[in-house]
Amino acid sequence: NAGVTQTPKFRVLKTGQSMTLLCAQDMNHEYMYWYRQDPGMGLRLIHYSVGEGTTAKGEVPDGYNVSRLKKQNFLLGLESAAPSQTSVYFCASSYSTASGGAYEQFFGPGTRLTVL
């Protein structure tokens, strides 16, 4: 199993350009997440999905859109990139939290995005 993979690993954009980050998981997880990591701020949740065809806003959703057309894929889009979106982006997936058990989020290796 590959686990959680992210494409691309690195990207440099100019202000105003658009791009899509792809996350794929092969663990049949229901839930998928997009986080951004900034120095001294930990991970902040951008958007998440609790199943195919569903998405929800996290803590910092502005400037981002997401889609979950297939269970195994979760796409993060930047329509008009801004320098404030320079960050490392992590995708994660997990089983449903509805059962109430402790569960693990499995993380991808990250995408380092620079917006000039």
Add this chain to the structure above:
Amino acid sequence: GEDVEQSLFLSVREGDSSVINCTYTDSSSTYLYWYKQEPGAGLQLLTYIFSNMDMKQDQRLTVLLNKKDKHLSLRIADTQTGDSAIYFCAARNYGQNFVFGPGTRLSVLP
């Protein structure tokens, strides 16, 4: 909402014990986690503790939970250079999303 705080840096000598501390604000948090992030990689779960436990031990790792003070700690015994990483504390309640702390960068000096 939940807020999770950690000190940002810790340096220890190889062979010493490391103690990484974390505080959280939501007393209803049910699960508390420690994740490790090595350079250039994603986060990996180290261990977690359920809120009705005071302590959990797993080989060199000991997690202590003080619910009254909403304080969580991770002790790494016999710290090695391979333990150098960023350690994230996270809290979660039933059916809720994770809330991560800012991470503690552990440096292990030879």
